[in-house]
Amino acid sequence: MLITLAILAVYVFIAVYGIAFTKDTSHFFSKDYTTVLKGLCCIIVIFVHIPNIYGNAIQNAAGSFGYICVTLFFMFSAYGLTWSVKHKEGYLNNFFRKRVLAVLTPYIIICLLKAICGFKVFRDGTNFVFVIFMFYIIFYLSHKYINKKYRDILICAFVIFYSLAGQIANDFFGYENIILKWQTESLGFMYGIIFANIIEPFKEKVKKQYVVKIGILSAVSGILGVTYLKYKYILFAGDYILRIILGISLILLLFTITIHFRIGNIFTKYLGKISYEVFLLHGFVMSVYNVLKLQVSSGVYILMVILGTLVIAAVLNKIDTIIIQRIANPTKLFSLRQSKVSKIDT
Template sequence: MPLDFKLSFTQNAYIYLLAFLIVPLLVFYKSIIFSTKTYNTEFLSKPLTDCIKGLCITVIILHHIALRIQPPKLMLPYTFFGHLAVSIFFFLSGYGLTMSKLQKNNYLNNFFSKRLTKVYLPFILVNAITLIFALSLFNSKFSLIQILLYLSGLNLIDSTQWFVISILLFYIVFYLCFKFLNAEAAPKVILIYSFVYFFTLILFRFGEWWYNTAFCFPIGVYIALNYDKFISFIKRNYAFFSTLALICFAVTFYLGHFVPSVFSIILNTISSVCFVFVMLCFLFKVKITSKPLFFIGGIAYEIYLIHMKIFILYFNCIKIKGSYTVYIYLALVILVSFLFNKLFKLMRKPILTSNNKIQNM
């Protein structure tokens, strides 16, 4: 499928409105801002993290759109924002898995069936649908081996889906570490794996986006394991720590993206880590209560899986030159993602029910 085609609108006013006014309004509208020496101690609660997921997947969509607008003009900043949103997803994955492990004694039982049905099974189904569209609409030709490779994800028919493969590898490492190691050794091994993952992908010349956010996963693990200590530290040192995180992020982000250097990969990786701490400091003072972001966050994975497929189909078929067409595209993405979300839940239910019956026998 042609993922690299370019967009050219007669004017970009509507997408500017979305990126620089509507998205910030969604973040701050009805949000609770905490005063001096008061903090949002529920800054990583499920409702709030769902809002953050909604924000991050919106940024990722705008990032992919910005990369294809020629010239990007004012959307240029969004061409650099993709790895920042992904860094939050990696962090929340590590944090969420670890907190679930700490709160549920039998969490690792049926771990793979839960993860695979929630992550991998939808991935395979969407790949199958993508292949059907590629064969029927774009006259693509695939051998049987290619079809199997694309279905499984060993080859990516949609290059933006690399995150699925990456996070599944982290899931496997997480399971093995917490299944066979103690709570002290497990996060250290996960961190070591992150370094191995990072340098291996550099060695084999993978795209930078595959690995410049990898260290955010073990950060999530460490913060979950040391949650009370982290909260206490932030309360005592909020001004210093938030300022330091912001400065480090700003410097590394600028140098990594705007100053040509052989160290740009390292700088972008550091900026991803720093951004996680900037976001945590932000959430420690701002409680986001946006219902639209909460809703979008609830179907964020489905949006991630299908947004580029709909992008290709929509912008190949609809020849509207005004940038307001992006709103129609987004509405379509949300609607289809919502329907897929319902479908995937129906598909998971009998599998998980069967596993629970076997476990209780």
């Protein structure tokens, strides 16, 4: 467990390195802010998926926040979409070409990698990709064809329906598959839409009695956390309702603390840049290690999974970027090539 503790110590150091208190809240929910948090979240997601044989108490404690991290992935995605529609004219015109490419390109490459290695293709990140892609379609159709007054309400209603349907099917009928996953986490998509509409009032509210609000939310989160540990085995009321309330409390606590702290550094920003690849790849890396039948301690295994995932994710991100740019902007790339050819000729 000492190695796992050391990993967490490095993680915490990287998370707080360069952090600075500021009265200015313009950084809150900026692109850098959400990128940094996604980078930090992707490491926690790795912790939660470590096989039991290599698990330990520290890894389990860190991994217990995994569902909050996935909720934030959904939330930041929906926030970005909603903000872009409001502030970027004609954003929906290239919606599928840009957003779908960004989601599917890394996923398809990883699926091919799994197939080549003889692993099951539709595992690990498939659930997330399916759900986020479904939400993207609903988002697009709502903003394209539904009255502005009702579109956000319709999207949020669909997210709630999806979440409830999945939880009821799982709790009371024992039915769960790729279509009905991320029951509590998927609600983050709704949170993102709501937050995009209340971001400025939220800032103003939090700035008043800032320390008091942190204290209250910390106490509430602690009480809810202990309650959840005791009652999480109760169907629906515990494993769904209480889990949602705890998640909201922890997310509000995180946002309240960071509203006056400018977070991020070169490490966390890069982690955020490759966070989606990390999310999709860590299961594949563990599958490779399982085939190799490694005889290592828990801490060494966790370290190997993190390092292996980060290295492959960095390479894959480079490939993704090239492919997405070529497909999304073929005219621009063609013009650049023609320009280079002209310069050589002259």
